[in-house]
Amino acid sequence: xxxxxxxxxxxxxxxxxxxxxxxxxxxxxxxxxxxxxxxxxxxxxxxxxxxxxxxxxxxxxxxxxxxxxxxxxxxxxxxxxxxxxxxxxxxxxxxxxxxxxxxxxxxxxxxxxxxxxxxxxxxxxxxxxxxxxxxxxxxxxxxxxxxxxxxxxxxxxxxxxxxxxxxxxxxxxxxxxxxxxxxxxxxxxxxxxxxxxxxxxxxxxxxxxxxxxxxxxxxxxxxxxxxxxxxxxxxxxxxxxxxxxxxxxxxxxxxxxxxxxxxxxxxxxxxxxxxxxxxxxxxxxxxxxxxxxxxxxxxxxxxxxxxxxxxxxxxxxxxxxxxxxxxxxxxxxxxxxxxxxxxxxxxxxxxxxxxxxxxxxxxxxxxxxxxxxxxxxxxxxxxxxxxxxxxxxxxxxxxxxxxxxxxxxxxxxxxxxxxxxxxxxxxxxxxxxxxxxxxxxxxxxxxxxxxxxxxxxxxxxxxxxxxxxxxxxxxxxxxxxxxxxxxxxxxxxxxxxxxxxxxxxxxxxxxxxxxxxxxxxxxxxxxxxxxxxxxxx
Amino acid sequence: xxxxxxxxxxxxxxxxxxxxxxxxxxxxxxxxxxxxxxxxxxxxxxxxxxxxxxxxxxxxxxxxxxxxxxxxxxxxxxxxxxxxxxxxxxxxxxxxxxxxxxxxxxxxxxxxxxxxxxxxxxxxxxxxxxxxxxxxxxxxxxxxxxxxxxxxxxxxxxxxxxxxxxxxxxxxxxxxxxxxxxxxxxxxxxxxxxxxxxxxxxxxxxxxxxxxxxxxxxxxxxxxxxxxxxxxxxxxxxxxxxxxxxxxxxxxxxxxxxxxxxxxxxxxxxxxxxxxxxxxxxxxxxxxxxxxxxxxxxxxxxxxxxxxxxxxxxxxx
Numbered sequence: 008x009x010x011x012x013x014x015x016x017x018x019x020x021x022x023x024x025x026x027x028x029x030x031x032x033x034x035x036x037x038x039x040x041x042x043x044x045x046x047x048x049x050x051x052x053x054x055x056x057x058x059x060x061x062x063x064x065x066x067x068x069x070x071x072x073x074x075x076x077x078x079x080x081x082x083x084x085x086x087x088x089x090x091x092x093x094x095x096x097x098x099x100x101x102x103x104x105x106x107x108x109x110x111x112x113x114x115x116x117x118x119x120x121x122x123x124x125x126x127x128x129x130x131x132x133x134x135x136x137x138x139x140x141x142x143x144x145x146x147x148x149x150x151x152x153x154x155x156x157x158x159x160x161x162x163x164x165x166x167x168x169x170x171x172x173x174x175x176x177x178x179x180x181x182x183x184x185x186x187x188x189x190x191x192x193x194x195x196x197x198x199x200x201x202x203x204x205x206x207x208x209x210x211x212x213x214x215x216x217x218x219x220x221x222x223x224x225x226x227x228x229x230x231x232x233x234x235x236x237x238x239x240x241x242x243x244x245x246x247x248x249x250x251x252x253x254x255x256x257x258x259x260x261x262x263x264x265x266x267x268x269x270x271x272x273x274x275x276x277x278x279x280x281x282x283x284x285x286x287x288x289x290x291x292x293x294x295x296x297x298x299x300x301x302x303x304x305x306x307x308x309x310x311x312x313x314x315x316x317x318x319x320x321x322x323x324x325x326x327x328x329x330x331x332x333x334x335x336x337x338x339x340x341x342x343x344x345x346x347x348x349x350x351x352x353x354x355x356x357x358x359x360x361x362x363x364x365x366x367x368x369x370x371x372x373x374x375x376x377x378x379x380x381x382x383x384x385x386x387x388x389x390x391x392x393x394x395x396x397x398x399x400x401x402x403x404x405x406x407x408x409x410x411x412x413x414x415x416x417x418x419x420x421x422x423x424x425x426x427x428x429x430x431x432x433x434x435x436x437x438x439x440x441x442x443x444x445x446x447x448x449x450x451x452x453x454x455x456x457x458x459x460x461x462x463x464x465x466x467x468x469x470x471x472x473x474x475x476x477x478x479x480x481x482x483x484x485x486x487x488x489x490x491x492x493x494x495x496x497x498x499x500x501x502x503x504x505x506x507x508x509x510x511x512x513x514x515x516x517x518x519x520x521x522x523x524x525x526x527x528x529x530x531x532x533x534x535x536x537x538x539x540x541x542x543x544x
Numbered sequence: 545x546x547x548x549x550x551x552x553x554x555x556x557x558x559x560x561x562x563x564x565x566x567x568x569x570x571x572x573x574x575x576x577x578x579x580x581x582x583x584x585x586x587x588x589x590x591x592x593x594x595x596x597x598x599x600x601x602x603x604x605x606x607x608x609x610x611x612x613x614x615x616x617x618x619x620x621x622x623x624x625x626x627x628x629x630x631x632x633x634x635x636x637x638x639x640x641x642x643x644x645x646x647x648x649x650x651x652x653x654x655x656x657x658x659x660x661x662x663x664x665x666x667x668x669x670x671x672x673x674x675x676x677x678x679x680x681x682x683x684x685x686x687x688x689x690x691x692x693x694x695x696x697x698x699x700x701x702x703x704x705x706x707x708x709x710x711x712x713x714x715x716x717x718x719x720x721x722x723x724x725x726x727x728x729x730x731x732x733x734x735x736x737x738x739x740x741x742x743x744x745x746x747x748x749x750x751x752x753x754x755x756x757x758x759x760x761x762x763x764x765x766x767x768x769x770x771x772x773x774x775x776x777x778x779x780x781x782x783x784x785x786x787x788x789x790x791x792x793x794x795x796x797x798x799x800x801x802x803x804x805x806x807x808x809x810x811x812x813x814x815x816x817x818x819x820x821x822x823x824x825x826x827x828x829x830x831x832x833x834x835x836x837x838x839x840x841x842x843x844x845x846x847x848x849x850x851x852x853x854x855x856x857x858x859x860x861x
Contacts, residue, residue, distance in 0.1 A: 099814050106598065106818045121817035130599035229697060230689060238796045291705045292688045294796035497615070499816030507796035511708060526620050 051084040054376050057111035059101065061364070062437065063091030069435050075399060076435035083383050093298050094239075105131050105367075112372045113380055113441075115364040118155070118168065121499055124491040126367075127163045133368035133377070135166040143381050145388035149175060149443045153362040154483075162489045169384070170362035173447040179468035182358035182482045186447075187243060188318040188467055190305055190326075191215065193343040194336075195312050198224035205470060206346045206354075209248055209279045212313065216288030219312035227310050233288045235304035235311035237296040242503040244315035245283060246276035249349040251357060251479055254502040256534065258484060262544025266531050268502070269524055275350060277520060281510040294507050302326075307333040318344065320450035320464035321397075324457060325428055344463060346470050354475040358483045363445060383441040396442045397449045399426055399433060405454075415454040426455060486542050494533035589831075591824035605821075612825035622826065625808035632717065632785045632804060637778055639718040643726040645771060648733035649759055664734075667727025678724060679792035682716075683707060708797035717802075721789060732774065733767055740766035772850040780838030783830040805830055 063069075069087040070080045080087065090111060092100055098117055104110040105126055116123075126132045140147035146169065150156040153170040160166050173183070189212060196203060199218040207215070216233035223231055236244060246253045252267025253276065259265050267273060283289045293301070304311040306329045318326075327338035334341075349355045366384070368377055386392040391401070394413070398405040404417045404426065417426050427436035437446070451461050472480070505523065512519050561568055587602065592612055594605040616622050647667060654660040670678070685691050686706040693703040706712055744762045753761065787806035794802040805826065813823040842852040 102814050102818055106820070108598065119817070125817050129597050290688060291703075292708050292795075292797075295683055295687055295707050496817035496819065497812075497822075501811075501815055504796045504799055508799050511797040512800075513710075526624075529618050529620060 051379070052375065053084050053086070054379050055086040055088060056113055056376060056380060057088045057090070058113045059090040059092055059104070059111045060115040061092045061094060061097045061117075063089045064429050064434055065091040067091075067429075067434055073433045073435050074403075075395075075433040078395070078400060079383070082386075083379060085379060085383075095297055110367075110369050112369050112376055114367050115171070116168070116367045118170070118362075118365050119499070120488060121491060121496040123159070123168065124163075125496060127167050130370055132167050133370045133372060135169075135368075137165070139166060139381070143385040143388075146381065146384045146443055149388050153360070155360050155362050158485055158489065168365040168367055169443060170365045171443050171445050173359075173361050173363050173445050175444050175448045177448050177451045178361065179451075179465060180472035182356075182472070182480055183361055184354070184468050184471035184480075185356060185359050186317065186319045186464075186468075187240065187315055189244075189313060189315050189345045189347050190302075190318070191313040191343045191345060192219075192225070192305075192311075192341060194341050195219055195224040196343065198222070203343055204345065205466070206348050206474060208348050208350055208352065209245055209276070210350060212244070212347060213279065213283050213286070213288055215313060216283065217286060220287055225309065225312075230308075230310045232290045232304050232311045233313070234283065235296075235301040235314045236289060236293050237299065237301045238294045238507045239503045240301060240315050241280065241283075241289060241293055242506050244347060245280035246273060246506055248347045248355055249273075249276035249279065251355045251481065253506075254500075255357070256487060256538060258487065258543070264487070264535055264538035264543055266524075266535065268500075268527075272349070272355075274517065274520055277506060277510060277516060279350075280506065281516050284510050294511070306330045309334045315347065318464070318467070319447050320456070320461060321446035321453070323460040323464060324453075324455065325425060327457070327460065328425065339457075339459060344467065346467055346474070348474060349479065351479070352474070353479040354471045355479045356471070356475075357481060360483055366441075366443070380441060384443050387442045388444060393442070393444050393449065396436070396444075397446055397453065398455070399436065404432075413452070413454060417455060419455070487538070490538065490542065492534070492537055494530075494537060498527075498530045498534045500527070589824060589828050591821050592828040593825075594821055596820040596824075608821070612821050613829075615822060616825050616829065621803070621808060625803050625805045626783075628802075629783055629785045629804040629806075632714065632802075633782045635714060635718060636721070636785070637775075640722055640726070641775065641778055643722045644729035645733055645767075647726055647730045648737060648767075649763060651730065651734065652737050652763065653755060653759075664727070664730075667730060669727070670724045671728035673724065675724075675788040675792045678720065679789075682720065682793065707795060710798055710801040713794075713798045713801045717786070717789065717793070720793070721786065724789075729774075733770060736767040736770040737763060769851055772845050773853060776838065776841040776845055776853050779841035780834055782837045783834045 058069075067089070069076050069089045070085070071077050076087075079085075088111075098119070101110065101114055101116055102122065104114075108131070110132075127134075136142075140150075149172050150169060152175055153172045156166070156168065156170045159168055189207065193203060196215065199215075199222045201215050201218055212234065219233040220231065225231070234244075242253075250267065250270055250272035251257070252270055253273045255267050256264055257267050257270075284291075284293075290296075299317065301311075301314055302316045305314040305316065306326055316326075327342065330336065330338040330342060346354060368380070387396050394405065395401065398413070398415070399417065402416075405413055405415050408414045417432075419425055422432060425431040427433055450456060451465060453461070509519050509523060510516065591602060591605070593607055593609060594602075595608050595611075596602070596605045600606075651660060651664060651667075654663065683690075687693070688703055688705065692706070696703050704712075706716065740763065744766075745758055748758050748762060783805055785804040785806065787804070787810070790802040790804055790807060791810065794807070809823045809826050809830075812819065812826070838853075842854065846852040
């Protein structure tokens with residue numbers, strides 16, 4: 008009996024030890040395993056980062072899945088465990104993780120000031136050490152270029168967020184325009200007699216959709232979608248392109264703050280949106296399209312006559328290649344890209360601010376992991392590091408010629424696959440390797456991208472700034488951007504869902520719009536009162 | 545005198561419990577589960593009266609009295625979601641509650657054992673699919689380019705926007721929930737039917753009762769107490785209208801039709817700057833209403849002559 012009791016205690020103790028080992032092992036992973044190649048990683052103790060970002064590849068081995076991933080993981084002696092988020096769950100998932108204290112070591116965060124202020128106030132994300140700029144000067148140099156980084160530092164009294172700069176040397180405009188553009192089937196437009204121009208008003212885009220629906224120049228039949236969108240991009244195309252403040256508060260000419268949803272431009276945009284929906288220009292169930300799949304209808308299946316879709320310079324080559332591979336058509340002859348203007352003929356948008364996604368750290372991340380990650384960022388903020396993130400390995404994928412110009416050694420046709428992306432040579436390449444400078448900056452000079460596309464992208468950016476006024480394309484109102492209060496935190500809406508709901512609702516749109524505004528005023532009015540008393544004239 | 549009776553009752557209850565201790569032992573895992581996952585987390589309800597600060601934790605966060613409830617009751621979307629929850633659940637009681645009973649009665653009448661088992665398996669299987677999977681299947685089948693609309697087009701009719709119509713939304717909720725859960729709930733009624741004394745049916749047959757008469761006069765009264773308990777529980781759940789199902793099925797076009805209280809809580813908690821105190825206040829309100837409804841339903845059932853959830857001690861004896 009005694010013996011069996013002792014055995015039971017022993018077994019219980021063993022189980023406890025195993026549980027404790029399992030609990031502590033996952034988060035640490037800081038065993039000293041020097042890299043085998045004798046590189047710089049040899050002197051560094053091994054660390055494991057947990058990391059979450061949008062645009063990752065679920066299940067991919069970001070530590071050793073390809074040579075580029077290996078280069079980094081060996082150089083900095085780490086294992087990278089990536090949680091891939093998608094566009095639909097990015098904000099919600101991170102919110103849940105951060106608020107419950109379960110965020111990964113490092114994450115790329117879609118900055119929303121109301122959230123951010125709450126995270127900072129509650130100590131839910133790490134405050135960087137005060138001397139970080141001296142310790143990682145290259146990161147600090149990029150940080151200054153984003154403008155939002157220093158601004159938030161001022162607001163929060165310290166650095167909590169490291170914005171990732173879209174542009175460093177090649178800023179295409181100030182204020183900065185966003186990249187989504189209208190992709191239009193040039194051959195179909197010509198077949199139905201629709202003019203090819205560099206800009207179209209929203210009405211003209213709807214007109215194009217109607218012509219395509221009527222004539223079906225591609226003989227697609229039942230599957231034809233004149234303009235393919237998901238909810239977010241549909242709202243971007245029909246409402247945001249007509250109404251600068253469709254999803255925000257703003258300071259009116261009279262010096263008072265107002266809610267953009269109540270602006271006449273927003274109503275006009277909603278009317279256009281409804282017209283597109285009711286006339287069958289949009290798919291009757293466009294709101295069921297998840298993630299960014301509407302682009303597939305244009306680029307892969309060829310069912311769509313047009314789509315308002317992501318168009319960063321860095322993605323254009325890939326999009327054109329996708330079109331060619333799937334439809335067997337020359338994209339340079341069959342795709343036309345254009346800017347969409349409001350009904351007043353001007354480009355509408357608020358200054359994008361030169362960043363996309365901010366790097367944040369778990370408040371409990373160990374100093375060792377934090378410093379290692381900052382070292383990676385520091386390397387990638389150097390010229391050599393940045394070129395590695397966008398071009399691959401020096402001497403293998405690119406090099407300098409005798410004049411010091413960058414030349415590509417990568418022959419995509421011979422390789423039969425692109426350099427990056429899920430089907431590319433380096434699926435790990437991209438936003439995930441801890442870069443503070445995004446692809447956009449180098450994309451204008453990227454030798455792997457066709458010169459025609461780079462020129463087209465420059466023109467699209469340039470035109471948006473030119474065809475606008477300070478009223479239709481204003482610079483950031485930092486007072487408003489950084490305004491925070493409990494009322495402001497409550498008055499956050501999912502505008503895309505609300506607007507899509509309004510235009511699919513039965514009854515008169517204008518009446519529904521007014522009813523919706525009235526129903527939200529209990530949340531909105533306190534914010535307006537606060538803004539006008541604290542910031543208004 | 546009254547005290548003496550109470551002591552007696554108490555003693556006899558304990559004695560009976562001791563006699564059936566092996567049976568009561570089976571309750572232990574369930575009780576432990578409830579303590580760990582239901583009772584201990586209840587301290588979190590205090591958040592409804594605090595302003596939650598993650599760095600201070602639930603206990604350290606400052607008390608703010610009824611402020612959160614003031615915000616809750618100021619928001620028209622809250623009342624709309626309460627109304628929507630009640631409306632959807634009234635429909636569930638009307639269109640979903642009877643279905644497993646009917647299925648159980650029908651299946652009980654199937655005389656071929658093998659066929660009965662196959663049918664029961666088919667009915668039960670969907671319960672094991674998560675709503676994410678069911679919703680994905682639905683979206684694929686019912687979208688404008690999906691199989692159902694393909695057939696509709698082949699017949700020459702106009703395709704139907706199943707996923708975006710607020711008129712179809714509610715029937716779709718009830719149909720899919722019935723498809724997924726009715727077979728599972730049916731098992732409870734089948735078990736109750738199995739407990740009915742078969743001699744009653746034999747006597748009824750000798751007296752010339754038809755099958756329908758047997759169902760009406762023997763089977764239904766035999767499972768009445770089970771139906772009553774299930775009904776009271778359904779009423780006690782009136783403020784929960786099936787978050788998983790609605791969250792996965794709704795889209796921008798039907799979001800208002802499915803804005804139940806759980807969706808409202810999700811939206812204010814995770815789709816805008818998170819305010820856990822605010823959402824705790826809403827959750828507390830929901831639980832209180834559920835509790836009141838449960839007691840009310842129990843009272844009404846007793847008033848109508850049924851036993852209810854808590855039979856009186858006299859009846860227990």
